[in-house]
Amino acid sequence: MNSADLGRRVGVPSTALFTDQYELTMVQAALKAGTADRRSVFEAFTRRLPEGRRYGVVAGIGRVLDAVENFHFDDEMLTFLREQNVVDGPTLAWLADYRFSGDIWGYPEGEVYFPGSPILRVEGSFAECVLLETVILSILNHDSAIAAAASRMSAAAGGRGLIEMGARRTHELSAVASARAAYIGGFDTTSDLAAGFRYNIPTVGTSAHAFTLLHDTERDAFRAQVDSLGRGTTLLVDTYDVAEAVRTAVEVAGTGLGAVRIDSGDLLLVAHRVRQQLDELGATGTKIVVTSDLDEYAIASLAAAPVDAYGVGTQLVTGSGQPTCSMVYKLVARAVSADPAEPLRPVAKKSLGAKTSVGGRKWAARRLDENGVAEAEVIGAGPVPAELADRQLLAELVRGGEVIAREPLDAARERHIAARSGLPMSAMQLSRGEPVIPTEYM
Structure with a gap:
């Protein structure tokens, strides 16, 4: 060992x-x-x-x-x-x-x-x-x-992926400890590189809305990300119009696009619409990741949604109340x-x-x-x-x-x-x- x-x-x-x-x-x-x-x-x-x-x-x-x-x-x-x-x-x-x-x-x-x-x-x-x-x-x-909050969220997720992403919502040292505890409680990955370095927890992360806003068009932003990180990357599709973003994402990355992330709106409704649109465009293997102030109750409410993974921040690192x-x-x-x-x-x-x-x-x-x-x-x-x-x-x-x-x-x-x-x-x-x-x- x-x-x-x-x-x-x-x-x-x-x-x-x-x-x-x-x-x-x-x-x-x-x-x-x-x-x-x-x-x-x-x-x-x-x-x-x-x-x-x-x-x-x-x-x-x-x-x-x-x-x-x-x-x-x-x-x-x-x-x-x-x-x-x-x-x-x-x-x-x-x-x-x-x-x-x-x-x-x-x-x-x-x-x-x-x-x-x-x-x-x-x-x-x-x-x-x-x-x-x-x-x-x-x-x-x-x-x-x-860990108790993470366990409840893990049970609510029913086997779907869980990403710990609360580093910006707590003290920098607490963020590392929180990622470790969340992993024990059932989370799969963390966005915190210090936690990945210290505890060998798998890390993930792609881009924020700022990256899309940096570029002249959403297509330019998607192209830059795909050129850098590959077609298996996760594209953030709710900066402007979700439907247009999903269409552009598949045009840029192709039907092999790894995932799209939704960070706002009625997640249940939007996830269903995005899944239908991806399938119609031939991107049947593209996954859907949802974020936006989730807790175990919000995760449970999305059980019927075509969601593949949840990203949780504030509610996790504060013990969900x-x-x-x-x-x-x-x-x-x-x-x-x-x-x-x-x-x-x-x-x-x-x-x-x-x-x-x-x-x-x-x-x-x-x-x-x-x-x-x-x-x-x-x-x-x-x-x-x-x-x-x-x-x-x-x-x-x-x-x-x-x-x-x-x-x-x-x-x-x-x-x-x-x-x-x-x-x-x-x-x-x-x-x-x-x-x-x-x-x-x-």
């Missing part, structure tokens, strides 16, 4: 300051109190799915592994912390030597999850684990939200010392309201019905029942500070297809509803 299969990680900067200040001040106080080395277990989970969603999608695990591996404080960072009086001298000395040396278990990337699922379990000393909270949540909350998964990172067990032989004691937040948590170092498994369809997410802190032993969801990701579970992005993409297909059929419904299977605690 070559490095391109796993994503290019060269030149990745330190992630140590992608954190909240209170992570460092907690370490300072724990060091002074003599509790920083207490063996601890943290878990990342969500108490509820975003409103109306029936399942979540785990995405960002590979980026979390990169972040943990690159979490260290260099001299410039330490100088900044010293000058800003963020932490004291002993804490700075401790941070200078920081490298995560614990263990991490988690749901494999592409797997689905539900309320309470222990998506990531981080084990080590309190101090080394608590430092990772913010960066882990930042990645998982963003990437899982995008749900830009975060509300995941939290909570201490669930701790010992009274750093001694590995010291038993772990369950701990949990017990405040009023909905912000409670369940203590204990947990396992998770998915129970299936007699047809092999998921019927419950089962979570426990004690022995794993024999009937669930081979259905456990947590996989070992980091052992003794060393990443041991990198995998190609395509593996996560394929895993998601399999996980989604193992859910009840109602999981694919776009109408608002409760999680498609319940969470049961043992």
